[in-house]
Amino acid sequence: xxxxxxxxxQDILPGNSELWQFVEKTARDLCRRYRFNEIRTPIFxxxxxxxxxxxxxxxxxxxxxxxxxxxxxxxxxxxxxxxxGVVRAYVENKLFGxxxxxxxxxxxxxxxxxxxxxxxxxxxxxxxxxxxxxxDPALDAEVIALGYSFYRELGLTGVTVDLxxxxxxxxxxxxxxxxxxxLLPMKDSLCKDCQSRIERNPLRVLDCKVDQDKFTNAPSIxxxxxxxxxxxxxxxxxxxxxxxxxxxxxxxxxxxxxYYTHTAFEYKAQGIGAIDTIGGGxxxxxxxxxxxxxxxxxxGLGLGLERTLLLxxxxxxxxxxxxxxxxxxxxxxxRAEKAxxxxxxxxxxxxLSAERDYLGRKTKAQFKAAERxxxxxxxxxxxxxxxxxxxxxxxxxxxxxxxxxxxxxxxxIHTFIxxxxxxxxxx
RNA sequence: GAGACCAUGGCGAAAAGGCGAACGCGGCGGAUUGUGACUCCGUUAGUACCAGUUCGAGUCUGGUUGGUCUCCCCA
Numbered sequence: 001x002x003x004x005x006x007x008x009x010q011d012i013l014p015g016n017s018e019l020w021q022f023v024e025k026t027a028r029d030l031c032r033r034y035r036f037n038e039i040r041t042p043i044f045x046x047x048x049x050x051x052x053x054x055x056x057x058x059x060x061x062x063x064x065x066x067x068x069x070x071x072x073x074x075x076x077x078x079x080x081x082x083x084x085g086v087v088r089a090y091v092e093n094k095l096f097g098x099x100x101x102x103x104x105x106x107x108x109x110x111x112x113x114x115x116x117x118x119x120x121x122x123x124x125x126x127x128x129x130x131x132x133x134x135x136d137p138a139l140d141a142e143v144i145a146l147g148y149s150f151y152r153e154l155g156l157t158g159v160t161v162d163l164x165x166x167x168x169x170x171x172x173x174x175x176x177x178x179x180x181x182x183l184l185p186m187k188d189s190l191c192k193d194c195q196s197r198i199e200r201n202p203l204r205v206l207d208c209k210v211d212q213d214k215f216t217n218a219p220s221i222x223x224x225x226x227x228x229x230x231x232x233x234x235x236x237x238x239x240x241x242x243x244x245x246x247x248x249x250x251x252x253x254x255x256x257x258x259y260y261t262h263t264a265f266e267y268k269a270q271g272i273g274a275i276d277t278i279g280g281g282x283x284x285x286x287x288x289x290x291x292x293x294x295x296x297x298x299x300g301l302g303l304g305l306e307r308t309l310l311l312x313x314x315x316x317x318x319x320x321x322x323x324x325x326x327x328x329x330x331x332x333x334x335r336a337e338k339a340x341x342x343x344x345x346x347x348x349x350x351x352l353s354a355e356r357d358y359l360g361r362k363t364k365a366q367f368k369a370a371e372r373x374x375x376x377x378x379x380x381x382x383x384x385x386x387x388x389x390x391x392x393x394x395x396x397x398x399x400x401x402x403x404x405x406x407x408x409x410x411x412x413i414h415t416f417i418x419x420x421x422x423x424x425x426x427x
Numbered sequence: 428g429a430g431a432c433c434a435u436g437g438c439g440a441a442a443a444g445g446c447g448a449a450c451g452c453g454g455c456g457g458a459u460u461g462u463g464a465c466u467c468c469g470u471u472a473g474u475a476c477c478a479g480u481u482c483g484a485g486u487c488u489g490g491u492u493g494g495u496c497u498c499c500c501c502a
Contacts, residue, residue, distance in 0.1 A: 004493065005493095063428075110502075114499095114501080115428085117495080117496060117497070118497095119502080120500090120502075256502095266501095274498085275501080277502065303502070304501090304502030363463065365455070365463085366462095366463075368454090368463065392462090394462095394463095
C-alpha cells in the first residue's frame with residue numbers, strides 16, 4: 001500500500017500547519033524585540049563538527065546521529081542540534097569581526113536516531129538563539145528571559161525554569177573527583193543504570209529516579225565553583241530576579257551536551273507523557289575555539305517545538321487559525337461556470353481569498369463546499385443574472401442576499417467586510 | 428539499544444472462529460426547497476503486509492511494517 005513516512009517523522013498537515021506558523025511567528029516577533037536576527041544554516045554538516053562541538057562521548061554523538069557518506073566519500077551528519085552549525089557559520093563567515101556581539105536565532109528541523117515516544121521524534125524542530133561574543137552574565141539572563149517569554153506569550157502555564165552552574169571544565173574535573181569519592185563506596189547499592197553511569201557520566205547519577213534518598217549528602221557542584229564562576233552565577237540570578245523571571249536552583253541539573261560552561265538551564269512542564277523538559281540551554285565559552293575560531297564566549301538555548309505544540313494541546317490552547325475564504329463562487333449552469341475564472345482573478349487581485357468548485361458538483365454540494373471553506377460570502381451566478389451582468393452575493397451565516405454588478409464584486413465584498421468588522425468592534 | 432500495548436472505509440466505531448464485515452459522521456446522487464442549510468431515499472469506500480493453523484480467520488499463531496507508551500537520554 002504505497003509508501004510510508006520514515007519512522008519517527010511527522011507530516012504536518014493543513015489544520016495543524018497554521019498552529020506551527022502561529023508558534024513560529026511568536027518566536028520571530030520575540031527575537032525582533034530582543035534583537036536576535038535569523039540565521040539559516042545547512043541541515044547537514046561535516047560529522048566531525050558535531051563530534052568536536054557536541055562531544056565525542058555524549059549520547060547524541062555515540063548513538064543518535066544520522067551519519068552518511070556523501071558521493072565524495074566525506075562523512076556528513078544531519079544536524080542533531082543547532083548550536084554547532086551556527087557556531088561554524090559564525091567562525092566561517094568571520095562574524096567575530098563585526099563591531100557588536102552576534103545575536104542569532106534559527107527555527108528548523110533537527111535529527112536524532114531514537115525510538116519515538118510522546119514528544120520525541122527522529123525529525124523534530126527547534127527554535128534556538130545564540131549570542132556570541134560576550135561573557136556578560138546579563139546576557140545569560142536575557143537568553144533565559146526570552147525562552148521564558150516565548151512560553152508565556154503562547155499562553156502556556158506551568159512552565160518552570162531549572163537553573164544551575166556547571167562551572168568550567170577545570171571545576172567539573174575537580175567536582176567529578178569529589179563526586180566519585182562519594183559514589184564509589186556505595187556503588188554496589190545503586191541501581192544498574194547508575195552503576196554504568198558512574199563510569200560514563202557521574203554527574204548524571206544524581207539525577208537517578210530510583211535512589212534519590214541516597215544522595216541527600218552528595219557533594220554539590222555549587223560548592224566546587226571557583227571565584228569567577230560564583231560571581232558570574234550570582235549576577236545571572238540577580239538579573240533574573242530583577243527581571244521577575246522565576247527559577248528553581250537545581251544543583252543536579254546536567255545537560256546532555258559537553259560544551260556547556262557556567263550557566264545551564266532547562267524549561268520544564270508536565271503534560272507530555274514521561275517527558276518534562278521542553279527546552280534548555282546554557283553558556284558555552286569554549287565552543288567557538290573548539291570549532292576553530294577565536295576564543296569567543298557564547299550563550300544560547302534550544303526549545304523543542306513539537307513539545308511546545310503538545311503542551312499547547314494538552315492545555316487546550318489550540319486555536320483554529322484558518323480564517324476561511326472570503327468568497328465562494330457558486331455557478332449554476334455551464335455559461336455561468338465559464339465566467340468564474342475571470343471573477344476569481346478579480347477577487348484575488350483585490351486581496352480577497354476566493355474559492356470555487358472544480359469537481360462539477362451540483363448546487364447543493366457547492367454550498368456545502370462553501371461551508372467547509374468557511375466562506376463569509378457565497379457569490380451565486382445563474383444564467384439570468386449573467387445576462388444582466390450581475391451576481392447575487394449572499395452572507396453565508398446571515399442568508400441576506402443582494403445583486404451586485406459583476407465588475408463591482410470585489411469592491412462590494414470589501415465594503416461588506418468592513419461594515420461587518422465595524423459592527424463587531426462596536427459590540 | 429531493551430520492553431509493553433495496539434493496527435477494521437476519508438474519520439469514529441461494532442462483529443465471543445461461521446451468511447456477501449453492523450452502525451454513525453463525511454462524500455456523491457436524488458426527492459423536497461425559488462439556487463445550499465431541516466427532513467427523506469439511494470449510493471460510495473475498509474479488516475496494514477506476509478505466512479501458518481482450520482471445513483471456515485477481522486478474530487488464533489509466527490514474522491514484517493507502522494503507531495502509541497515506558498526505560499535510557501534528551502528537545
